[in-house]
Amino acid sequence: MTGVTTPAPEPGTPWVSDMVTVAASPIEGRGLRATEDIAAGTIVIRLAGRLVSSAELARIMSRAEAEPDAVYVDTITVDEDRHLVMAPGSLAHFGNHSCDPNTWHVGPYAIATRHAIRRGQELTIDYATSSGAGRFSMRCRCGSSLCRGEVSSDDWRRPELQDRYRGHWVPALEERIRSTGTE
Numbered sequence: 656m657t658g659v660t661t662p663a664p665e666p667g668t669p670w671v672s673d674m675v676t677v678a679a680s681p682i683e684g685r686g687l688r689a690t691e692d693i694a695a696g697t698i699v700i701r702l703a704g705r706l707v708s709s710a711e712l713a714r715i716m717s718r719a720e721a722e723p724d725a726v727y728v729d730t731i732t733v734d735e736d737r738h739l740v741m742a743p744g745s746l747a748h749f750g751n752h753s754c755d756p757n758t759w760h761v762g763p764y765a766i767a768t769r770h771a772i773r774r775g776q777e778l779t780i781d782y783a784t785s786s787g788a789g790r791f792s793m794r795c796r797c798g799s800s801l802c803r804g805e806v807s808s809d810d811w812r813r814p815e816l817q818d819r820y821r822g823h824w825v826p827a828l829e830e831r832i833r834s835t836g837t838e
Contacts, residue, residue, distance in 0.1 A: 732787030753779035783810030
């Protein structure tokens with residue numbers, strides 16, 4: 656049926672490849688770094704956590720913003736009104752953003768290498784490909800020649816990103832792109 660999408664399945668168990676470790680990052684604090692060469696198309700992360708509605712996510716984010724010592728809330732938009740809130744302390748938490756990333760989504764919860772990654776390189780992802788909840792915005796310090804300076808939950812509207820990441824957005828954003836006819 657045209658225009659009907661199947662909701663993403665429930666998330667499984669979180670997993671980060673043993674070819675990846677946490678190390679100091681020139682982008683931000685600590686990041687994920689390859690411990691060996693990794694071929695293009697290799698799944699390196701499987702995200703997991705709790706699926707919540709947009710209203711529940713707003714409550715979680717408001718509580719976190721109100722508490723200065725609150726744990727950072729890692730979340731991605733999966734479907735419209737379904738967001739994955741990852742457990743605190745997950746290794747995936749250390750995945751830093753880049754406007755020219757070397758990993759991308761190959762499903763709602765799986766992240767694979769976009770191209771071959773050399774041992775010692777930091778693994779990065781473009782947060783725009785998974786951030787669909789309103790109000791998300793952050794300054795970017797990725798240092799890429801493609802750096803946008805700011806990343807937001809509206810970046811899915813950018814034609815150059817739609818082209819660059821075609822087929823590698825979370826389901827909700829893929830559907831938004833398809834339904835607006837801007838792909």
